[in-house]
Amino acid sequence: DAGVTQSPTHLIKTRGQQVTLRCSPKSGHDTVSWYQQALGQGPQFIFQYYEEEERQRGNFPDRFSGHQFPNYSSELNVNALLLGDSALYLCASSYRGVNTEAFFGQGTRLTVV
């Protein structure tokens, strides 16, 4: 089992550009959640996808959007990048049921210059 995989591992973008990050969930998982972790901070919940729809959303602007595909993989898109978007973006997968836990990928380090 490959676990949760994210790509790319590192990315450098220019302010104002758009970026797409990708996540493949752990085998058997149907729910994908995205988190932003700024340097020295705890991860913050961005949103969650289940059955190809956004089910819950944290306190992030509309510049952050996502998608889930029929194979449960997911993308995170960020438009009009700001310097403050520089962070580690973590994907977590889980199975939508009670008493389950989330498994995290290694993250994508995004640097906006």
Added chain:
Amino acid sequence: AQSVTQLDSQVPVFEEAPVELRCNYSSSVSVYLFWYVQYPNQGLQLLLKYLSGSTLVKGINGFEAEFNKSQTSFHLRKPSVHISDTAEYFCAVSAKGSSNTGKLIFGQGTTLQVKP
């Protein structure tokens, strides 16, 4: 809504000494509780979780935590730390219910620095 407060930003400790990392939470609904560890430039690894039942939970790498509902705390302990335990530790909560699986609220983290 839920919130998590980790009471210590940094905890220095000598190798083979015991350690406690403190976590308090606030929630208007019942929650699940988790401790994750993050090594440099890596993702999060689950150390242990409290879902129900016994309030003393044992996890990987010799860590354990105790859920105290009256004090809304979930402190992490290890009786004897190793150099390899040096990492960032995060306490997290999730509201009970299948729709909340995977939606975690994290604390700010505690840096455990184990000295030789």
